[in-house]
Amino acid sequence: MRDVHVNEIVKTVADLCIAANYQLDEDVIESFKRFREKEESPTARAILDQLIENAAIAREGQFPMCQDTGFAVLFVEIGQDVHIVGGDLWAALNEGVRKGYGEGYLRKSIVGDPLRRVNTKDNTPPVVWTEIVPGDKITITVAPKGGGSENMSEVRMLRPADGLEGVKNFVVDRVSRSGGNPCPPVIVGVGIGGTFEKCAWLAKKALLRPIGQRHPDPFYADMEVELLERINKLGIGPQGLGGRTTALDVHVEVYPCHIASLPAAVNTQCHAARHKTAVI
Amino acid sequence: MADAIRITTPLTDEQVEKLRVGDSVLITGVIYTGRDAAHKRLVDLLAEGKPLPIDVKGQLIYYVGPSPARPGMPIGSAGPTTSYRMDPYAPTLIRQGLKGMIGKGEMGPEVAEALRTHKAVYFAAVGGAAALIAKSILKSEVVAYEDLGAEAIQRLEVRDFPAIVAQDCHGGNIYKEGRAKYEVK
Numbered sequence: 001m002r003d004v005h006v007n008e009i010v011k012t013v014a015d016l017c018i019a020a021n022y023q024l025d026e027d028v029i030e031s032f033k034r035f036r037e038k039e040e041s042p043t044a045r046a047i048l049d050q051l052i053e054n055a056a057i058a059r060e061g062q063f064p065m066c067q068d069t070g071f072a073v074l075f076v077e078i079g080q081d082v083h084i085v086g087g088d089l090w091a092a093l094n095e096g097v098r099k100g101y102g103e104g105y106l107r108k109s110i111v112g113d114p115l116r117r118v119n120t121k122d123n124t125p126p127v128v129w130t131e132i133v134p135g136d137k138i139t140i141t142v143a144p145k146g147g148g149s150e151n152m153s154e155v156r157m158l159r160p161a162d163g164l165e166g167v168k169n170f171v172v173d174r175v176s177r178s179g180g181n182p183c184p185p186v187i188v189g190v191g192i193g194g195t196f197e198k199c200a201w202l203a204k205k206a207l208l209r210p211i212g213q214r215h216p217d218p219f220y221a222d223m224e225v226e227l228l229e230r231i232n233k234l235g236i237g238p239q240g241l242g243g244r245t246t247a248l249d250v251h252v253e254v255y256p257c258h259i260a261s262l263p264a265a266v267n268t269q270c271h272a273a274r275h276k277t278a279v280i
Numbered sequence: 281m282a283d284a285i286r287i288t289t290p291l292t293d294e295q296v297e298k299l300r301v302g303d304s305v306l307i308t309g310v311i312y313t314g315r316d317a318a319h320k321r322l323v324d325l326l327a328e329g330k331p332l333p334i335d336v337k338g339q340l341i342y343y344v345g346p347s348p349a350r351p352g353m354p355i356g357s358a359g360p361t362t363s364y365r366m367d368p369y370a371p372t373l374i375r376q377g378l379k380g381m382i383g384k385g386e387m388g389p390e391v392a393e394a395l396r397t398h399k400a401v402y403f404a405a406v407g408g409a410a411a412l413i414a415k416s417i418l419k420s421e422v423v424a425y426e427d428l429g430a431e432a433i434q435r436l437e438v439r440d441f442p443a444i445v446a447q448d449c450h451g452g453n454i455y456k457e458g459r460a461k462y463e464v465k
Contacts, residue, residue, distance in 0.1 A: 242458020
């Protein structure tokens with residue numbers, strides 16, 4: 001067993017919250033540039049230019065790239081040979097978010113109760129997904145998720161007979177109905193299979209994959225390419241003002257499924273596709 | 281977005297009538313912030329026949345919940361939030377003399393009707409370009425509902441705030457027109 005002190009977890013989560021909000025990854029910035037070259041709408045090109053400039057201002061000036069610094073979604077992979085010492089893991093993850101959002105001047109966007117809606121003032125609690133994996137390391141990914149794009153997400157329990165076409169039509173229809181609301185160009189995370197909640201989790205996890213990296217199974221890689229082409233024919237464009245750049249990529253993740261079911265989920269990610277990972 | 285039109289608040293009917301969908305504008309002057317919770321309070325006050333904490337005549341409301349300002353800075357990052365959530369409230373404020381809103385995403389038919397009837401305009405700012413937009417904000421102060429935190433109403437002084445006319449007072453709607461132009465059937 002390897003000991004990991006909770007203080008190290010607190011610091012790592014805090015640093016990741018700040019880094020994720022200030023520094024957009026190169027794969028996203030490169031995709032802005034690549035799509036800009038192909039974009040026919042002058043308004044859309046001007047918006048993509050603003051996004052490239054905005055990412056640079058945020059990185060250099062140590063500002064959040066978007067004022068909605070999101071719900072802190074944490075993916076925590078815990079090696080089965082790790083022994084967490086010095087306190088409670090859940091408390092440490094909360095403290096990391098509290099510290100990161102406070103010290104990083106990040107917006108506190110969480111209300112403590114969904115209907116009575118009083119702000120917790122420190123952006124806690126996070127949403128935490130833990131997985132037990134082999135090894136003696138802890139891998140933490142912080143993926144701040146803005147409300148605007150999250151609101152354009154959906155789970156649908158399709159019939160097995162709906163099949164591949166049914167899932168593809170659902171994804172395109174979801175993006176079409178979302179229009180400019182989720183801050184396109186978007187990244188579309190698609191989860192297929194598993195259960196009601198598992199497919200939603202898969203769709204969220206799909207957003208962590210770098211832009212341009214295809215699914216390892218050619219069947220799903222082809223599906224991703226086709227969905228991206230169909231979505232970019234919708235005409236929605238950056239911010240919904242018209243253009244060819246509606247999505248930067250589509251990522252599909254799948255899981256085995258019950259004979260009676262075909263769950264599918266779309267998790268929409270705005271162009272501020274933020275996530276940072278560290279290994280302890 | 282070449283040839284941006286410079287406009288200064290407060291706006292008049294004549295200025296609003298000149299603005300057309302797709303026009304790029306640079307806004308200078310005072311704008312107010314407000315989003316879901318603040319709008320609910322404003323509309324509730326009007327329903328009770330009470331005065332508003334700000335005079336909206338000729339003014340613009342920016343749908344934004346900024347991130348906290350670093351010490352010495354006028355504001356944190358300040359991009360627009362999604363506007364459709366304000367659809368139930370915007371027509372009431374437009375009837376009070378509000379001349380426009382700044383946000384992102386399409387606003388509904390009840391808002392389009394109010395824009396036409398009362399000569400107002402809806403501007404889109406680039407969602408997520410919050411660090412860039414913050415550079416055009418020179419000063420901010422909370423003027424109402426401090427308890428709402430990021431949702432408090434602030435008075436902003438802006439210079440060359442970048443936006444695009446998204447829905448105008450002539451019935452124009454860039455979300456429908458722009459999409460139709462680039463859609464591949």
